Every structure is written in structure tokens, then in C-alpha cells.
Amino acid sequence: MTDSPIRTERVGHVLEVTLDRPKANAIDLATSRIMGEVFLDFRDDPELRVALITGAGEKFFCPGWDLKAAADGDAVDGDYGVGGFGGLQELPHLNKPVIAAVNGICCGGGLELALSADIILAADHASFALPEIRSGTVADAASIKLPKRIPYHIAMEMLLTGRWLEAEEAARWGFVNHIYPGAELMAQAREMAQLIASGPPLVNAAIKEIVREAEDMKFQDALNRITKSQFKTVETLYTSEDQLEGARAFAEKRDPVWKGR
Numbered sequence: 481m482t483d484s485p486i487r488t489e490r491v492g493h494v495l496e497v498t499l500d501r502p503k504a505n506a507i508d509l510a511t512s513r514i515m516g517e518v519f520l521d522f523r524d525d526p527e528l529r530v531a532l533i534t535g536a537g538e539k540f541f542c543p544g545w546d547l548k549a550a551a552d553g554d555a556v557d558g559d560y561g562v563g564g565f566g567g568l569q570e571l572p573h574l575n576k577p578v579i580a581a582v583n584g585i586c587c588g589g590g591l592e593l594a595l596s597a598d599i600i601l602a603a604d605h606a607s608f609a610l611p612e613i614r615s616g617t618v619a620d621a622a623s624i625k626l627p628k629r630i631p632y633h634i635a636m637e638m639l640l641t642g643r644w645l646e647a648e649e650a651a652r653w654g655f656v657n658h659i660y661p662g663a664e665l666m667a668q669a670r671e672m673a674q675l676i677a678s679g680p681p682l683v684n685a686a687i688k689e690i691v692r693e694a695e696d697m698k699f700q701d702a703l704n705r706i707t708k709s710q711f712k713t714v715e716t717l718y719t720s721e722d723q724l725e726g727a728r729a730f731a732e733k734r735d736p737v738w739k740g741r
Contacts, residue, residue, distance in 0.1 A: 485511045486518055487536070491670070493529040493677040495522050500536035507542060507589060508549035512560040515567030523574050526740060529677040529684065532669055533568075533597065534581040538662055541582045541606065542566075544589025556617075565589055568596035569621055575685035575713055577676050581669035582606045583662065587644075592621040595629060598688075600655060601669050602647045603662040608655075611642040628695075629655040681740040682722050686713040 487498040497518055499505045507515070522531050535541040545565075550556060564570030568578065569592060580597035587609040594600050594608075610619040610626075619639060626635040630653040637643065650656040660668045676684065689711050694702035706714055717723060721741050729736035 484514065486514050488518060490528070492674065493527060493681075494670070494673045495525075495528050495531045496670075496673075497522075497531060497533045498536050499533070499542055501546075502536075504540045504585075505535040505537070505542045505590075506546035506548075507544065507566055507593075508546040509554045509558045509560060511546075512565055512567060514561075516561030516563035516571065517567075519563050519567040519571055519574070523571065523576060529576060529681045529740075530673045531576065531578045532581060532673045533578065533593075534666065534669070535583050537584070538603075538605075539584045540590075541580075541584050541586040542590030542593055543585060543587050544592070565621070566593040566596065568593060573689075575688040576681075577684055577688065579669055579673055579676075581665055582608075582647075582656070583665055587611055588619065589621075592619065592625065595622065595625045595655070599657050599672065601658050601660065601665060601672070602650065602656045603665045604647055604659050605662055606647045606650075606656075606659075607644050608638075608647075608650050609642060609644040610638050613640060613642045626655070678738075680722050680726065680736070680738045682713070682717040682720050682738075686711065686717050689713040 485499065485501040487500050489496045501511060519531065522528050546554065561567060562571065566589065578597040579599045579601065580594040582594055582600060582602040584603065584605065585607055586594055588611060591608055591610060610622050612619040623639060626638065634653050638645065647656060647659045651659050690706070693711065705711060722738050725736050725738065
């Protein structure tokens with residue numbers, strides 16, 4: 481559909497997802513549901529290995545919730561779709577890497593969307609904030625995620641004051657991986673996406689599951705789960721063709737050919 485708020489493009493094993501809702505790429509309920517279906521299809525498509533999400537234009541990545549849609553009747557507790565707000569936050573069993581290429585203003589639910597990615601790249605003019613406090617509401621997902629990504633006192637300052645961080649400071653505190661000139665952002669993001677997609681997909685899946693499931697576990701408990709083959713992706717990896725291919729390729733001094741099985 482030409483008027484869809486979401487544009488997608490498959491480039492090899494990478495799915496590029498562009499949020500395109502003029503003027504600011506804000507997300508309403510309908511857009512969130514579409515994004516959920518896009519990322520659900522990505523999760524379940526064996527040919528896709530990495531997703532790259534960005535915003536259209538150069539000014540906005542995403543400001544979050546569409547307040548105009550809310551004024552017209554979109555309920556804040558409405559149906560966001562299978563993946564929760566923005567399609568990523570609550571999508572279960574997503575064992576594939578996601579990269580966010582933040583091309584401009586990234587605030588509120590837009591920052592929560594970026595925090596749902598595994599790697600965040602930013603244009604040098606990007607900026608970040610959680611302004612919900614100023615409108616008397618709570619950035620609920622960010623209240624959970626941000627203190628785990630950056631120092632507690634910086635996260636709390638953002639949550640309690642709504643102050644903005646420029647890209648350089650966001651990188652300094654650790655929730656942005658790399659900063660690039662705006663004109664170079666997508667090329668760099670695509671290069672990273674292709675690099676990850678060229679790696680062993682079963683290993684990527686195992687990393688994602690282990691990190692997610694072990695987040696609230698004690699170190700030894702997580703190790704015990706691995707040794708007892710209680711992570712499904714790890715068990716799949718250790719009995720896979722790719723596991724044998726990796727060993728053969730190393731012994732034969734050649735690049736491995738990953739099949740994802």
C-alpha cells in the first residue's frame with residue numbers, strides 16, 4: 481500500500497523498516513498494529529536474520545504516541561497489536577537482532593521503541609528525551625528499560641525532569657552505540673546489519689534468548705540452565721548442521737556457509 485505508515489524492504493537477509501507518518505512519525509494505534517505484524521513476520525521468516533528500523537526524513541525518528549490521534553479518540557490503553565507499542569516492546573520470542581538507526585528527534589514512546597532494539601546508532605543531530613513528566617503521565621516502558629541501559633542517576637534525571645540529551649551525551653552514557661554524520665547514518669547502519677546477517681543465525685538466536693531469559697537470574701542459575709540444555713535455541717545450535725559447518729570451516733581454513741539449521 482502506497483499510503484501505509486510503514487515501508488519495508490528486504491535486502492538479502494535484512495529487513496529494513498521505515499516509519500513514515502508525516503509530519504513527525506508519531507505512532508497511533510493502527511500504526512502500532514501494523515508494526516506488530518511486520519515484526520511478527522520478521523520473527524517467523526527463516527530467510528530474515530536482522531531488522532533495521534528508522535524514521536523517514538531527517539528531523540524525526542519518532543516522538544512516540546500520536547497525541548492528535550489520542551485527541552480524536554485513540555485510547556492510551558487501546559489495542560497496540562501483537563508486539564505492544566511500536567510492535568517490538570512485547571513481541572515474544574524475538575530471537576533475531578534489531579538495529580535502530582535514529583535519524584532525528586527520538587522521544588517518549590519513540591525512545592522506548594529505540595530501547596527495544598539491540599543496537600542503537602544515531603545521527604549526530606539526533607536528540608533524546610522522555611517528556612511525559614511534563615504532561616502528567618509516565619514513560620512506563622522506559623522506566624523499566626532505561627535504568628538497565630545507562631547509569632541509574634542519569635536515567636532518573638531524564639524520567640523526572642524530561643530533559644533532552646544530544647547524541648554525544650547519549651553515547652557517553654552508553655545507550656547509543658555509535659554516532660555518524662546524518663548523511664552517513666543509513667549506510668553505516670546497513671553495513672552493520674549486513675555484517676550481523678552474515679554471521680551464524682543460530683548463534684545470534686542463542687545470544688538473544690540467553691540475554692533475555694537470564695536478565696533476572698543469578699549467574700550460576702543461568703549457567704545451570706545452559707548446561708542442562710534448558711535454552712531451546714542453545715539445544716538447537718548444538719545439534720545443528722551449522723555447528724558442524726563452523727568446525728569444518730575452521731579446520732579447512734575457509735569461510736563458513738551458514739544455513740540456519
